[in-house]
Amino acid sequence: MPDPCHLLVFTDLDGTLIDHDTYDWAAAKPGLNALNALSAGIILASSKTAAEMAILREKIGVAQWPAIVENGAGFLPPFNTTCPSAADYETIRSALDRVTPDLRQLFTGFGDVTAAQVADMTGLLVRDAALAQMRCFSEPGQWSGTVPQKNAFLAALAEQGVRSQQGGRFLTLSLGRNKVDQMRSIIDTYQPRHTIALGDAPNDIAMLEHADIGIVVANPARPPLPPLKTEAAGRIIRTKEAGPVGWNWAIHTVIDRLEKNRTPTHG
Numbered sequence: 001m002p003d004p005c006h007l008l009v010f011t012d013l014d015g016t017l018i019d020h021d022t023y024d025w026a027a028a029k030p031g032l033n034a035l036n037a038l039s040a041g042i043i044l045a046s047s048k049t050a051a052e053m054a055i056l057r058e059k060i061g062v063a064q065w066p067a068i069v070e071n072g073a074g075f076l077p078p079f080n081t082t083c084p085s086a087a088d089y090e091t092i093r094s095a096l097d098r099v100t101p102d103l104r105q106l107f108t109g110f111g112d113v114t115a116a117q118v119a120d121m122t123g124l125l126v127r128d129a130a131l132a133q134m135r136c137f138s139e140p141g142q143w144s145g146t147v148p149q150k151n152a153f154l155a156a157l158a159e160q161g162v163r164s165q166q167g168g169r170f171l172t173l174s175l176g177r178n179k180v181d182q183m184r185s186i187i188d189t190y191q192p193r194h195t196i197a198l199g200d201a202p203n204d205i206a207m208l209e210h211a212d213i214g215i216v217v218a219n220p221a222r223p224p225l226p227p228l229k230t231e232a233a234g235r236i237i238r239t240k241e242a243g244p245v246g247w248n249w250a251i252h253t254v255i256d257r258l259e260k261n262r263t264p265t266h267g
């Protein structure tokens with residue numbers, strides 16, 4: 001069991017720590033360094049697989065912390081480069097095998113096709129698509145049937161404990177855990193005194209509301225998030241600038257606030 005830590009920071013990647021277009025996070029480096037100087041934990045959270053996340057986590061320099069992968073369906077332990085078990089994914093694939101073929105054939109999951117086809121579906125390079133296919137906890141795919149057919153397909157999966165979430169491009173199947181479930185379990189493990197969460201999209205809201213301070217990083221590409229439950233209590237900060245520039249500003253703002261609120265020591 002790790003020692004209780006002072007501060008844990010949970011952060012979404014795409015459009016939050018990492019620029020949506022350039023995929024760069026240089027502007028956030030001063031904030032990352034400031035957190036390291038405080039020995040704060042930095043928990044990356046995204047839709048990436050463990051295989052994709054491990055590479056990025058190493059580059060960002062936070063491999064000593066767990067990361068939340070596959071949109072919260074699972075997590076990657078510190079220093080691991082692959083997930084310890086793909087049992088959840090095997091459960092989902094077995095459930096798919098038990099759906100009647102007339103409905104099953106209307107869903108094309110990442111596990112049904114080649115890396116080249118996943119590259120076509122996602123816009124990733126083939127080599128990156130292969131990493132996106134290394135799934136442990138959830139199965140994204142494309143639906144090609146009607147809405148009533150989709151409802152029947154999802155009902156057949158729900159009977160087997162498989163949940164679904166419809167995103168912009170993909171219908172993702174999982175066993176139902178999300179980013180905030182993983183956040184709760186990481187908080188249980190590390191017992192931080194303070195928590196911060198940063199995100200830019202609706203699927204970050206639960207995480208932002210669960211943190212002591214939630215930071216909504218501006219994303220000019222989508223409508224602003226609605227007022228959050230903890231916003232009136234002053235526990236939400238919204239950045240003016242997008243991506244890593246906004247991320248960096250917010251981290252410095254919160255660190256200043258925590259320092260000011262710290263009880264002065266005597267002696």
Ligand SMILES: [Mg+2]
Nearest residue numbers: 012014015200
């Ligand atoms: Mg995002």
